[in-house]
Amino acid sequence: xxxxxxxxxxxxxxxxxxxxxxxxxxxxxxxxxxxxxxxxxxxxxxxxxxxxxxxxxxxxxxxxxxxxxxxxxxxxxxxxxxxxxxxxxxxxxxxxxxxxxxxxxxxxxxxxxxxxxxxxxxxxxxxxxxxxxxxxxxxxxxxxxxxxxxxxxxxxxxxxxxxxxxxxxxxxxxxxxxxxxxxxxxxxxxxxxxxxxxxxxxxxxxxxxxxxxxxxxxxxxxxxxxxxxxxxxxxxxxxxxxxxxxxxxxxxxxxxxxxxxxxxxxxxxxxxxxxxxxxxxxxxxxxxxxxxxxxxxxxxxxxxxxxxxxxxxxxxxxxxxxxxxxxxxxxxxxxxxxxxxxxxxxxxxxxxxxxxxxxxxxxxxxxxxxxxxxxxxxxxxxxxxxxxxxxxxxxxxxxxxxxxxxxxxxxxxxxxxxxxxxxxx
Ligand code: AMP
Ligand code: GLY
Numbered sequence: 001x002x003x004x005x006x007x008x009x010x011x012x013x014x015x016x017x018x019x020x021x022x023x024x025x026x027x028x029x030x031x032x033x034x035x036x037x038x039x040x041x042x043x044x045x046x047x048x049x050x051x052x053x054x055x056x057x058x059x060x061x062x063x064x065x066x067x068x069x070x071x072x073x074x075x076x077x078x079x080x081x082x083x084x085x086x087x088x089x090x091x092x093x094x095x096x097x098x099x100x101x102x103x104x105x106x107x108x109x110x111x112x113x114x115x116x117x118x119x120x121x122x123x124x125x126x127x128x129x130x131x132x133x134x135x136x137x138x139x140x141x142x143x144x145x146x147x148x149x150x151x152x153x154x155x156x157x158x159x160x161x162x163x164x165x166x167x168x169x170x171x172x173x174x175x176x177x178x179x180x181x182x183x184x185x186x187x188x189x190x191x192x193x194x195x196x197x198x199x200x201x202x203x204x205x206x207x208x209x210x211x212x213x214x215x216x217x218x219x220x221x222x223x224x225x226x227x228x229x230x231x232x233x234x235x236x237x238x239x240x241x242x243x244x245x246x247x248x249x250x251x252x253x254x255x256x257x258x259x260x261x262x263x264x265x266x267x268x269x270x271x272x273x274x275x276x277x278x279x280x281x282x283x284x285x286x287x288x289x290x291x292x293x294x295x296x297x298x299x300x301x302x303x304x305x306x307x308x309x310x311x312x313x314x315x316x317x318x319x320x321x322x323x324x325x326x327x328x329x330x331x332x333x334x335x336x337x338x339x340x341x342x343x344x345x346x347x348x349x350x351x352x353x354x355x356x357x358x359x360x361x362x363x364x365x366x367x368x369x370x371x372x373x374x375x376x377x378x379x380x381x382x383x384x385x386x387x388x389x390x391x392x393x394x395x396x397x398x399x400x401x402x403x404x405x406x407x408x409x410x411x412x413x414x415x416x417x418x419x420x421x422x423x424x425x
Pocket of ligand 1: 118142154156186187188189190193215272283284
């Protein structure tokens with residue numbers, strides 16, 4: 001099979017390496033890809049959001065399967081366009097990708113179908129949003145841009161002044177552009193966060209092994225929100241009892257709700273959950289594999305990924321036995337100095353071999369360039385250094401040992417990935 005992977009980050013690198021484990025996958029293209037991905041796939045310079053360009057590329061390479069990994073092209077209808085041109089594509093159509101691209105849609109769906117989530121109100125008028133925040137008078141309060149905002153459209157306001165400023169920035173100031181013209185004002189919840197990615201063909205849903213992201217830039221969950229600074233799988237807080245509860249109260253009801261709304265979801269449905277004292281609550285849905293969750297979930301997958309992907313596309317996921325190993329996996333993200341603020345690019349990376357790898361770990365490249373000679377930084381998140389072990393500690397030790405062998409000026413990583421595991425007795 002010839003597969004076209006759309007995207008160019010660590011998640012896509014992990015997907016490509018997993019797909020290539022199957023002998024049935026003989027050629028993988030990636031657009032736009034990155035330096036590290038170019039060691040595993042033929043990269044083509046088509047932007048991930050360029051639907052016409054991507055359809056033309058799929059035709060040129062005669063793709064047997066197109067895998068649309070990022071949120072923007074899914075929301076813009078790239079899967080619909082591929083299908084209209086006769087290609088088999090993995091990912092939801094635009095009418096189902098809305099579960100991620102509109103928070104007001106997903107919140108209203110959860111309310112209507114009784115899926116547990118934080119209490120909320122939706123506003124398109126800044127004065128009304130501000131009045132509501134003042135009259136509610138409880139802090140922290142959570143303010144979310146309705147649309148896609150690179151994971152940055154969520155403000156947790158500690159007091160009235162910060163909350164009103166967030167509303168002002170989003171609704172009057174144009175922060176996040178159109179995505180912030182509508183906002184969701186939400187109850188603040190506390191508890192451990194869990195990411196659960198799942199495969200679904202719209203009939204069957206198969207949760208993958210659970211994981212935990214670390215969104216803040218600095219140790220101790222301090223600093224700004226990022227795309228994710230590291231992950232571990234499985235998530236130590238996600239017990240089998242909680243998993244059963246989530247299946248009954250959240251996963252199955254979500255699939256049914258999307259069908260009832262005539263928006264059947266096919267692809268990877270991501271549940272961002274918070275385990276509150278009152279039970280699990282949905283914090284967000286994503287219509288795709290998470291990044292960097294994918295980097296720790298896929299190494300533990302034992303069933304060939306291509307078999308599952310084809311079963312999802314063909315609507316026969318119920319026939320497949322999806323197996324995960326009992327091991328643990330950890331991913332430590334090495335980021336450019338300054339990220340998630342501004343940072344330099346083009347800095348030489350040392351310690352990697354010619355394939356962009358290092359002994360004792362797998363290195364998923366998120367933002368690198370390769371000139372045939374050396375790898376250089378090309379993004380905020382640069383590398384996801386990933387290792388497996390019989391225990392989480394073993395996996396973390398291997399990942400951090402590998403991190404120490406890789407260098408670039410200004411490199412920043414968190415030293416406490418996976419350390420929250422003893423918080424809950
Ligand atoms: P989201 O993009 O919706 O996942 O939000 C980003 C992060 O903000 C989440 O991972 C949570 O840490 C935090 N967050 C979002 N909604 C809430 C909430 N209702 N209560 C507390 N924290 C939240
Ligand atoms: N790691 C969270 C996300 O992919 O949105």
